[in-house]
Amino acid sequence: MSAASTPEPSRRDELLAIAAGLFAERGFKNTTVRDIADAAGILSGSLYHHFDSKESMVDELLDTFQTELWKQYDAITASDLTAKGKLTAIVRASFDAIDHHHSEVAIFQNDAAYLTTFERFGYLAERNRKFRTLWVGLLEDGVASGELRSDLDVELVYRFLRDTVWVAVRWYRPGGSLTPADVADQYLTILLEGINQ
Amino acid sequence: MSAASTPEPSRRDELLAIAAGLFAERGFKNTTVRDIADAAGILSGSLYHHFDSKESMVDELLDTFQTELWKQYDAITASDLTAKGKLTAIVRASFDAIDHHHSEVAIFQNDAAYLTTFERFGYLAERNRKFRTLWVGLLEDGVASGELRSDLDVELVYRFLRDTVWVAVRWYRPGGSLTPADVADQYLTILLEGINQ
DNA sequence: TAGCCTACCAAGCACTTGCTTGGTACTAGT
DNA sequence: ACTAGTACCAAGCAAGTGCTTGGTAGGCTA
Numbered sequence: 001m002s003a004a005s006t007p008e009p010s011r012r013d014e015l016l017a018i019a020a021g022l023f024a025e026r027g028f029k030n031t032t033v034r035d036i037a038d039a040a041g042i043l044s045g046s047l048y049h050h051f052d053s054k055e056s057m058v059d060e061l062l063d064t065f066q067t068e069l070w071k072q073y074d075a076i077t078a079s080d081l082t083a084k085g086k087l088t089a090i091v092r093a094s095f096d097a098i099d100h101h102h103s104e105v106a107i108f109q110n111d112a113a114y115l116t117t118f119e120r121f122g123y124l125a126e127r128n129r130k131f132r133t134l135w136v137g138l139l140e141d142g143v144a145s146g147e148l149r150s151d152l153d154v155e156l157v158y159r160f161l162r163d164t165v166w167v168a169v170r171w172y173r174p175g176g177s178l179t180p181a182d183v184a185d186q187y188l189t190i191l192l193e194g195i196n197q
Numbered sequence: 198m199s200a201a202s203t204p205e206p207s208r209r210d211e212l213l214a215i216a217a218g219l220f221a222e223r224g225f226k227n228t229t230v231r232d233i234a235d236a237a238g239i240l241s242g243s244l245y246h247h248f249d250s251k252e253s254m255v256d257e258l259l260d261t262f263q264t265e266l267w268k269q270y271d272a273i274t275a276s277d278l279t280a281k282g283k284l285t286a287i288v289r290a291s292f293d294a295i296d297h298h299h300s301e302v303a304i305f306q307n308d309a310a311y312l313t314t315f316e317r318f319g320y321l322a323e324r325n326r327k328f329r330t331l332w333v334g335l336l337e338d339g340v341a342s343g344e345l346r347s348d349l350d351v352e353l354v355y356r357f358l359r360d361t362v363w364v365a366v367r368w369y370r371p372g373g374s375l376t377p378a379d380v381a382d383q384y385l386t387i388l389l390e391g392i393n394q
Numbered sequence: 395t396a397g398c399c400t401a402c403c404a405a406g407c408a409c410t411t412g413c414t415t416g417g418t419a420c421t422a423g424t
Numbered sequence: 425a426c427t428a429g430t431a432c433c434a435a436g437c438a439a440g441t442g443c444t445t446g447g448t449a450g451g452c453t454a
Contacts (some may be wrong), residue, residue: 163364194391
Protein backbone atom coordinates (compact mmCIF):
# COMPACT_ATOMS: atom_id res chain seq x y z
CA MET A 1 0.00 0.00 0.00
CA SER A 2 3.01 2.27 0.44
CA ALA A 3 4.93 1.40 -2.68
CA ALA A 4 4.72 3.30 -5.97
CA SER A 5 1.28 4.86 -5.44
CA THR A 6 0.68 8.55 -4.67
CA PRO A 7 3.43 10.09 -2.55
CA GLU A 8 1.56 10.33 0.77
CA PRO A 9 -0.52 13.52 0.87
CA SER A 10 0.29 16.13 3.49
CA ARG A 11 -2.20 16.78 6.27
CA ARG A 12 -2.92 20.06 4.53
CA ASP A 13 -3.84 18.25 1.30
CA GLU A 14 -6.07 15.87 3.23
CA LEU A 15 -7.94 18.76 4.80
CA LEU A 16 -8.28 20.44 1.41
CA ALA A 17 -9.78 17.28 -0.08
CA ILE A 18 -12.25 17.00 2.80
CA ALA A 19 -13.27 20.63 2.33
CA ALA A 20 -13.65 20.09 -1.42
CA GLY A 21 -16.07 17.22 -0.87
CA LEU A 22 -18.20 19.24 1.54
CA PHE A 23 -18.19 22.38 -0.62
CA ALA A 24 -19.27 20.28 -3.60
CA GLU A 25 -22.00 18.51 -1.67
CA ARG A 26 -23.68 21.38 0.20
CA GLY A 27 -22.23 24.53 -1.35
CA PHE A 28 -19.50 26.89 -0.18
CA LYS A 29 -21.59 29.28 1.86
CA ASN A 30 -23.61 26.44 3.30
CA THR A 31 -20.53 24.61 4.59
CA THR A 32 -19.20 25.85 7.92
CA VAL A 33 -15.61 25.65 9.09
CA ARG A 34 -16.94 23.49 11.91
CA ASP A 35 -18.37 21.04 9.33
CA ILE A 36 -14.94 20.71 7.74
CA ALA A 37 -13.18 20.31 11.08
CA ASP A 38 -15.71 17.71 12.26
CA ALA A 39 -15.21 15.69 9.10
CA ALA A 40 -11.45 15.83 9.66
CA GLY A 41 -11.73 14.95 13.35
CA ILE A 42 -10.26 18.22 14.66
CA LEU A 43 -11.65 21.47 16.08
CA SER A 44 -12.53 24.39 13.86
CA GLY A 45 -9.81 26.64 15.22
CA SER A 46 -7.18 24.10 14.23
CA LEU A 47 -7.98 24.64 10.57
CA TYR A 48 -6.44 28.06 10.84
CA HIS A 49 -3.08 26.52 11.50
CA HIS A 50 -3.16 25.32 7.87
CA PHE A 51 -5.23 27.95 6.05
CA ASP A 52 -5.76 31.71 6.21
CA SER A 53 -9.50 31.55 5.74
CA LYS A 54 -12.37 29.51 4.36
CA GLU A 55 -12.17 31.62 1.22
CA SER A 56 -8.54 30.77 0.66
CA MET A 57 -9.41 27.07 0.73
CA VAL A 58 -11.88 27.30 -2.12
CA ASP A 59 -9.57 29.71 -3.91
CA GLU A 60 -6.73 27.21 -3.88
CA LEU A 61 -9.04 24.40 -5.01
CA LEU A 62 -10.46 26.29 -7.97
CA ASP A 63 -7.22 27.87 -9.08
CA THR A 64 -5.27 24.61 -9.06
CA PHE A 65 -7.99 22.80 -10.96
CA GLN A 66 -8.48 25.48 -13.59
CA THR A 67 -4.80 25.87 -14.24
CA GLU A 68 -4.52 22.16 -14.90
CA LEU A 69 -7.61 22.11 -17.11
CA TRP A 70 -6.39 24.97 -19.25
CA LYS A 71 -3.08 23.23 -19.79
CA GLN A 72 -5.06 20.55 -21.63
CA TYR A 73 -7.25 23.02 -23.51
CA ASP A 74 -4.20 24.95 -24.69
CA ALA A 75 -2.55 21.78 -25.97
CA ILE A 76 -5.70 20.90 -27.92
CA THR A 77 -5.97 24.41 -29.33
CA ALA A 78 -2.35 24.27 -30.49
CA SER A 79 -2.78 20.87 -32.15
CA ASP A 80 -3.36 20.39 -35.87
CA LEU A 81 -6.83 18.90 -35.52
CA THR A 82 -9.74 20.31 -37.52
CA ALA A 83 -12.24 22.55 -35.77
CA LYS A 84 -14.61 19.64 -35.23
CA GLY A 85 -11.73 17.50 -34.01
CA LYS A 86 -10.78 20.13 -31.48
CA LEU A 87 -14.38 20.45 -30.30
CA THR A 88 -14.67 16.75 -29.65
CA ALA A 89 -11.28 16.67 -27.95
CA ILE A 90 -12.33 19.47 -25.63
CA VAL A 91 -15.61 17.77 -24.80
CA ARG A 92 -13.69 14.59 -23.92
CA ALA A 93 -11.19 16.51 -21.81
CA SER A 94 -14.05 18.19 -19.98
CA PHE A 95 -15.73 14.90 -19.12
CA ASP A 96 -12.36 13.64 -17.92
CA ALA A 97 -12.21 16.66 -15.63
CA ILE A 98 -15.66 15.81 -14.27
CA ASP A 99 -14.31 12.35 -13.52
CA HIS A 100 -10.96 13.31 -11.97
CA HIS A 101 -11.89 16.60 -10.32
CA HIS A 102 -15.50 15.99 -9.50
CA SER A 103 -15.64 18.19 -6.41
CA GLU A 104 -13.89 21.11 -8.04
CA VAL A 105 -16.18 21.05 -11.07
CA ALA A 106 -19.23 20.87 -8.81
CA ILE A 107 -18.01 23.82 -6.76
CA PHE A 108 -17.36 25.79 -9.92
CA GLN A 109 -20.81 24.96 -11.29
CA ASN A 110 -22.72 25.74 -8.12
CA ASP A 111 -20.81 28.55 -6.47
CA ALA A 112 -18.96 30.46 -9.19
CA ALA A 113 -21.78 32.99 -9.52
CA TYR A 114 -21.64 33.73 -5.80
CA LEU A 115 -17.86 33.75 -5.57
CA THR A 116 -17.37 36.17 -8.45
CA THR A 117 -19.03 38.84 -6.31
CA PHE A 118 -15.71 39.02 -4.42
CA GLU A 119 -12.86 40.70 -6.28
CA ARG A 120 -10.58 37.94 -5.05
CA PHE A 121 -12.30 35.60 -7.49
CA GLY A 122 -12.19 37.92 -10.44
CA TYR A 123 -10.09 35.39 -12.32
CA LEU A 124 -13.15 33.16 -12.59
CA ALA A 125 -14.94 35.67 -14.80
CA GLU A 126 -11.80 36.06 -16.87
CA ARG A 127 -11.57 32.30 -17.40
CA ASN A 128 -15.20 32.22 -18.44
CA ARG A 129 -14.53 34.83 -21.10
CA LYS A 130 -11.54 32.85 -22.34
CA PHE A 131 -13.66 29.71 -22.49
CA ARG A 132 -16.35 31.47 -24.50
CA THR A 133 -13.79 32.84 -26.95
CA LEU A 134 -12.38 29.36 -27.45
CA TRP A 135 -15.72 27.66 -28.05
CA VAL A 136 -17.32 30.32 -30.22
CA GLY A 137 -14.12 30.52 -32.29
CA LEU A 138 -14.10 26.78 -32.90
CA LEU A 139 -17.79 26.74 -33.80
CA GLU A 140 -17.28 29.56 -36.29
CA ASP A 141 -14.26 27.80 -37.78
CA GLY A 142 -16.32 24.63 -38.12
CA VAL A 143 -19.07 26.49 -39.94
CA ALA A 144 -16.57 28.27 -42.18
CA SER A 145 -14.84 25.03 -43.14
CA GLY A 146 -18.17 23.35 -43.90
CA GLU A 147 -17.84 20.78 -41.14
CA LEU A 148 -20.75 22.23 -39.16
CA ARG A 149 -24.16 23.45 -40.31
CA SER A 150 -24.52 27.17 -40.76
CA ASP A 151 -28.19 27.76 -39.98
CA LEU A 152 -27.85 27.83 -36.18
CA ASP A 153 -27.14 30.72 -33.82
CA VAL A 154 -23.51 30.17 -32.83
CA GLU A 155 -23.93 31.95 -29.51
CA LEU A 156 -26.85 29.72 -28.61
CA VAL A 157 -25.04 26.56 -29.67
CA TYR A 158 -22.12 27.63 -27.49
CA ARG A 159 -24.32 28.00 -24.42
CA PHE A 160 -25.99 24.72 -25.18
CA LEU A 161 -22.64 22.95 -25.41
CA ARG A 162 -21.09 24.56 -22.40
CA ASP A 163 -24.06 23.85 -20.17
CA THR A 164 -24.69 20.29 -21.28
CA VAL A 165 -21.10 19.32 -20.67
CA TRP A 166 -20.63 20.84 -17.22
CA VAL A 167 -24.08 20.21 -15.81
CA ALA A 168 -23.37 16.48 -16.09
CA VAL A 169 -21.44 16.85 -12.85
CA ARG A 170 -24.84 16.85 -11.15
CA TRP A 171 -25.51 13.21 -11.91
CA TYR A 172 -22.18 11.68 -12.98
CA ARG A 173 -20.49 9.71 -10.22
CA PRO A 174 -16.84 8.67 -10.57
CA GLY A 175 -16.37 4.92 -10.33
CA GLY A 176 -19.80 4.09 -11.73
CA SER A 177 -20.49 1.83 -14.71
CA LEU A 178 -20.15 4.65 -17.25
CA THR A 179 -16.64 5.86 -18.02
CA PRO A 180 -16.15 9.53 -18.90
CA ALA A 181 -15.30 8.39 -22.43
CA ASP A 182 -18.65 6.56 -22.71
CA VAL A 183 -20.57 9.62 -21.63
CA ALA A 184 -18.56 11.92 -23.88
CA ASP A 185 -19.15 9.71 -26.92
CA GLN A 186 -22.90 9.54 -26.38
CA TYR A 187 -23.10 13.29 -25.79
CA LEU A 188 -21.09 13.93 -28.95
CA THR A 189 -23.32 11.63 -30.94
CA ILE A 190 -26.44 13.47 -29.80
CA LEU A 191 -24.80 16.80 -30.37
CA LEU A 192 -23.41 16.06 -33.83
CA GLU A 193 -26.02 13.74 -35.29
CA GLY A 194 -29.16 14.27 -33.18
CA ILE A 195 -31.56 11.67 -31.86
CA ASN A 196 -33.78 11.50 -34.97
CA GLN A 197 -33.95 8.14 -36.69
CA MET B 198 -52.82 51.83 -15.55
CA SER B 199 -55.66 50.39 -13.47
CA ALA B 200 -57.92 49.22 -16.25
CA ALA B 201 -58.12 45.66 -17.55
CA SER B 202 -54.59 44.57 -16.63
CA THR B 203 -53.77 42.26 -13.75
CA PRO B 204 -56.19 42.59 -10.86
CA GLU B 205 -53.94 44.50 -8.44
CA PRO B 206 -51.74 42.08 -6.47
CA SER B 207 -52.13 41.90 -2.71
CA ARG B 208 -49.29 43.14 -0.52
CA ARG B 209 -48.64 39.51 0.28
CA ASP B 210 -48.21 38.67 -3.41
CA GLU B 211 -45.87 41.61 -3.84
CA LEU B 212 -43.70 40.40 -0.99
CA LEU B 213 -43.68 36.89 -2.42
CA ALA B 214 -42.53 38.19 -5.80
CA ILE B 215 -39.75 40.20 -4.16
CA ALA B 216 -38.62 37.14 -2.23
CA ALA B 217 -38.72 35.04 -5.41
CA GLY B 218 -36.42 37.46 -7.19
CA LEU B 219 -33.90 37.43 -4.35
CA PHE B 220 -34.02 33.66 -3.87
CA ALA B 221 -33.41 33.21 -7.60
CA GLU B 222 -30.56 35.71 -7.68
CA ARG B 223 -28.54 34.71 -4.64
CA GLY B 224 -29.99 31.40 -3.49
CA PHE B 225 -32.44 30.54 -0.73
CA LYS B 226 -30.00 30.01 2.11
CA ASN B 227 -27.96 32.99 1.03
CA THR B 228 -30.95 35.35 1.16
CA THR B 229 -31.82 36.70 4.61
CA VAL B 230 -35.23 37.78 5.79
CA ARG B 231 -33.68 41.20 6.28
CA ASP B 232 -32.70 41.25 2.60
CA ILE B 233 -36.31 40.58 1.63
CA ALA B 234 -37.69 43.16 4.04
CA ASP B 235 -35.16 45.78 2.89
CA ALA B 236 -36.13 45.22 -0.73
CA ALA B 237 -39.78 45.66 0.25
CA GLY B 238 -39.13 48.75 2.33
CA ILE B 239 -40.23 47.27 5.66
CA LEU B 240 -38.53 45.72 8.70
CA SER B 241 -37.78 42.03 8.87
CA GLY B 242 -40.21 41.36 11.71
CA SER B 243 -43.04 42.73 9.61
CA LEU B 244 -42.69 39.87 7.16
CA TYR B 245 -44.02 37.52 9.81
CA HIS B 246 -47.35 39.24 9.68
CA HIS B 247 -47.76 37.75 6.19
CA PHE B 248 -45.80 34.49 6.33
CA ASP B 249 -45.08 31.77 8.87
CA SER B 250 -41.44 31.39 7.95
CA LYS B 251 -38.86 31.88 5.23
CA GLU B 252 -39.34 28.22 4.32
CA SER B 253 -43.06 28.66 3.80
CA MET B 254 -42.34 31.44 1.30
CA VAL B 255 -40.23 29.27 -0.96
CA ASP B 256 -42.61 26.38 -0.42
CA GLU B 257 -45.55 28.40 -1.71
CA LEU B 258 -43.52 29.64 -4.68
CA LEU B 259 -42.38 26.21 -5.80
CA ASP B 260 -45.65 24.43 -5.18
CA THR B 261 -47.73 26.97 -7.08
CA PHE B 262 -45.34 26.93 -10.01
CA GLN B 263 -45.05 23.16 -10.23
CA THR B 264 -48.77 22.61 -10.00
CA GLU B 265 -49.31 24.94 -12.93
CA LEU B 266 -46.51 23.37 -14.98
CA TRP B 267 -47.85 19.86 -14.51
CA LYS B 268 -51.28 20.96 -15.65
CA GLN B 269 -49.65 21.64 -19.04
CA TYR B 270 -47.60 18.45 -19.05
CA ASP B 271 -50.67 16.36 -18.27
CA ALA B 272 -52.59 17.95 -21.13
CA ILE B 273 -49.74 17.16 -23.53
CA THR B 274 -49.48 13.59 -22.27
CA ALA B 275 -53.20 13.09 -22.80
CA SER B 276 -53.13 14.49 -26.35
CA ASP B 277 -53.04 12.35 -29.49
CA LEU B 278 -49.59 13.54 -30.60
CA THR B 279 -46.87 11.03 -31.47
CA ALA B 280 -44.08 10.42 -28.98
CA LYS B 281 -41.81 12.84 -30.79
CA GLY B 282 -44.62 15.37 -31.00
CA LYS B 283 -45.16 15.14 -27.26
CA LEU B 284 -41.44 15.52 -26.61
CA THR B 285 -41.23 18.71 -28.63
CA ALA B 286 -44.41 20.06 -27.02
CA ILE B 287 -42.98 19.46 -23.55
CA VAL B 288 -39.70 21.14 -24.48
CA ARG B 289 -41.64 24.17 -25.71
CA ALA B 290 -43.81 24.26 -22.58
CA SER B 291 -40.68 24.10 -20.45
CA PHE B 292 -39.04 27.03 -22.20
CA ASP B 293 -42.29 28.93 -21.75
CA ALA B 294 -42.03 28.22 -18.03
CA ILE B 295 -38.49 29.60 -18.00
CA ASP B 296 -39.90 32.73 -19.59
CA HIS B 297 -42.97 33.19 -17.41
CA HIS B 298 -41.72 31.81 -14.12
CA HIS B 299 -38.06 32.65 -14.34
CA SER B 300 -37.44 33.06 -10.63
CA GLU B 301 -39.23 29.88 -9.67
CA VAL B 302 -37.33 27.81 -12.22
CA ALA B 303 -34.05 29.31 -11.05
CA ILE B 304 -34.87 28.51 -7.44
CA PHE B 305 -35.79 24.98 -8.39
CA GLN B 306 -32.58 24.54 -10.37
CA ASN B 307 -30.26 25.97 -7.75
CA ASP B 308 -31.82 25.05 -4.44
CA ALA B 309 -33.89 21.90 -4.95
CA ALA B 310 -31.01 19.66 -3.86
CA TYR B 311 -30.68 21.56 -0.61
CA LEU B 312 -34.40 21.89 0.03
CA THR B 313 -35.12 18.18 -0.44
CA THR B 314 -33.10 17.52 2.71
CA PHE B 315 -36.15 18.78 4.62
CA GLU B 316 -39.11 16.42 4.68
CA ARG B 317 -41.35 19.43 4.06
CA PHE B 318 -40.05 19.48 0.49
CA GLY B 319 -40.40 15.77 -0.14
CA TYR B 320 -42.84 16.54 -2.94
CA LEU B 321 -39.93 17.89 -4.98
CA ALA B 322 -38.31 14.47 -5.15
CA GLU B 323 -41.66 12.94 -6.04
CA ARG B 324 -42.14 15.41 -8.89
CA ASN B 325 -38.65 14.60 -10.16
CA ARG B 326 -39.52 10.92 -10.29
CA LYS B 327 -42.72 11.72 -12.16
CA PHE B 328 -40.79 13.87 -14.60
CA ARG B 329 -38.28 11.10 -15.24
CA THR B 330 -41.04 8.56 -15.83
CA LEU B 331 -42.67 10.88 -18.34
CA TRP B 332 -39.50 11.60 -20.33
CA VAL B 333 -38.06 8.10 -20.35
CA GLY B 334 -41.46 6.71 -21.36
CA LEU B 335 -41.73 9.10 -24.29
CA LEU B 336 -38.17 8.36 -25.42
CA GLU B 337 -38.84 4.61 -25.32
CA ASP B 338 -42.09 5.09 -27.24
CA GLY B 339 -40.22 7.13 -29.84
CA VAL B 340 -37.62 4.40 -30.27
CA ALA B 341 -40.29 1.70 -30.45
CA SER B 342 -42.24 3.57 -33.12
CA GLY B 343 -39.11 4.16 -35.17
CA GLU B 344 -39.23 7.93 -34.79
CA LEU B 345 -36.04 8.03 -32.72
CA ARG B 346 -32.73 6.22 -33.16
CA SER B 347 -32.25 3.11 -31.05
CA ASP B 348 -28.49 3.03 -30.51
CA LEU B 349 -28.39 5.53 -27.64
CA ASP B 350 -28.71 4.95 -23.89
CA VAL B 351 -32.21 6.19 -23.10
CA GLU B 352 -31.33 7.04 -19.50
CA LEU B 353 -28.43 9.17 -20.68
CA VAL B 354 -30.50 10.91 -23.34
CA TYR B 355 -33.08 11.69 -20.68
CA ARG B 356 -30.51 13.35 -18.43
CA PHE B 357 -29.10 15.22 -21.38
CA LEU B 358 -32.54 16.54 -22.30
CA ARG B 359 -33.63 17.40 -18.81
CA ASP B 360 -30.44 19.31 -18.05
CA THR B 361 -30.19 21.17 -21.33
CA VAL B 362 -33.72 22.46 -21.03
CA TRP B 363 -33.68 23.65 -17.44
CA VAL B 364 -30.11 24.89 -17.25
CA ALA B 365 -31.03 27.54 -19.83
CA VAL B 366 -32.53 29.50 -16.95
CA ARG B 367 -28.95 30.48 -16.10
CA TRP B 368 -28.54 32.66 -19.15
CA TYR B 369 -32.04 33.24 -20.57
CA ARG B 370 -33.48 36.64 -19.64
CA PRO B 371 -37.20 37.34 -20.17
CA GLY B 372 -37.80 40.31 -22.41
CA GLY B 373 -34.61 39.82 -24.42
CA SER B 374 -34.40 39.51 -28.19
CA LEU B 375 -34.91 35.74 -28.17
CA THR B 376 -38.43 34.49 -27.51
CA PRO B 377 -38.85 31.21 -25.67
CA ALA B 378 -40.16 29.74 -28.92
CA ASP B 379 -36.95 30.76 -30.75
CA VAL B 380 -34.79 29.11 -28.14
CA ALA B 381 -36.94 25.97 -28.03
CA ASP B 382 -36.79 25.59 -31.82
CA GLN B 383 -33.00 25.89 -31.96
CA TYR B 384 -32.61 23.49 -29.06
CA LEU B 385 -34.93 20.98 -30.73
CA THR B 386 -33.04 21.28 -34.01
CA ILE B 387 -29.74 20.51 -32.30
CA LEU B 388 -31.29 17.72 -30.30
CA LEU B 389 -33.09 16.04 -33.18
CA GLU B 390 -30.75 16.70 -36.12
CA GLY B 391 -27.38 17.59 -34.57
CA ILE B 392 -24.94 20.28 -35.59
CA ASN B 393 -23.10 18.25 -38.24
CA GLN B 394 -23.27 19.60 -41.79
C1' DT C 395 19.40 20.08 26.33
C1' DA C 396 18.02 23.88 23.98
C1' DG C 397 15.45 25.79 20.26
C1' DC C 398 12.18 25.33 16.82
C1' DC C 399 8.41 23.21 14.15
C1' DT C 400 4.00 20.82 13.34
C1' DA C 401 -0.48 19.85 14.81
C1' DC C 402 -3.76 20.58 17.61
C1' DC C 403 -7.19 22.24 21.73
C1' DA C 404 -10.20 25.30 24.68
C1' DA C 405 -12.31 29.43 25.08
C1' DG C 406 -14.40 33.11 23.34
C1' DC C 407 -15.23 37.55 20.50
C1' DA C 408 -17.86 40.20 17.19
C1' DC C 409 -21.27 39.58 14.21
C1' DT C 410 -25.40 37.60 11.53
C1' DT C 411 -29.15 34.53 11.36
C1' DG C 412 -34.43 33.36 11.60
C1' DC C 413 -37.89 34.42 14.41
C1' DT C 414 -40.77 36.47 18.54
C1' DT C 415 -42.96 39.87 21.30
C1' DG C 416 -45.69 43.80 22.52
C1' DG C 417 -47.16 47.60 20.64
C1' DT C 418 -49.20 51.57 17.19
C1' DA C 419 -51.81 53.57 13.26
C1' DC C 420 -55.22 53.04 9.99
C1' DT C 421 -59.40 51.18 7.62
C1' DA C 422 -64.03 48.98 7.15
C1' DG C 423 -68.11 47.11 8.82
C1' DT C 424 -71.92 47.33 12.18
C1' DA D 425 -68.82 54.42 19.13
C1' DC D 426 -67.17 49.43 18.94
C1' DT D 427 -64.98 45.82 16.97
C1' DA D 428 -62.06 43.32 13.96
C1' DG D 429 -58.63 43.03 10.69
C1' DT D 430 -54.52 44.74 8.08
C1' DA D 431 -49.97 46.44 7.95
C1' DC D 432 -46.38 47.68 10.07
C1' DC D 433 -42.44 49.13 13.82
C1' DA D 434 -38.96 48.77 17.70
C1' DA D 435 -36.48 45.87 20.39
C1' DG D 436 -34.40 41.81 21.25
C1' DC D 437 -33.40 36.63 21.92
C1' DA D 438 -31.13 32.12 21.05
C1' DA D 439 -28.43 29.85 17.95
C1' DG D 440 -24.93 29.82 14.89
C1' DT D 441 -21.17 32.13 11.98
C1' DG D 442 -15.93 32.93 10.70
C1' DC D 443 -12.03 33.77 12.98
C1' DT D 444 -8.55 34.90 16.98
C1' DT D 445 -6.01 34.05 20.94
C1' DG D 446 -3.02 31.79 24.26
C1' DG D 447 -1.69 27.59 25.19
C1' DT D 448 0.05 22.29 25.08
C1' DA D 449 2.31 17.93 23.46
C1' DG D 450 5.43 15.58 20.72
C1' DG D 451 9.14 15.23 17.31
C1' DC D 452 13.45 16.80 14.85
C1' DT D 453 17.88 18.98 14.65
C1' DA D 454 22.24 21.05 16.42
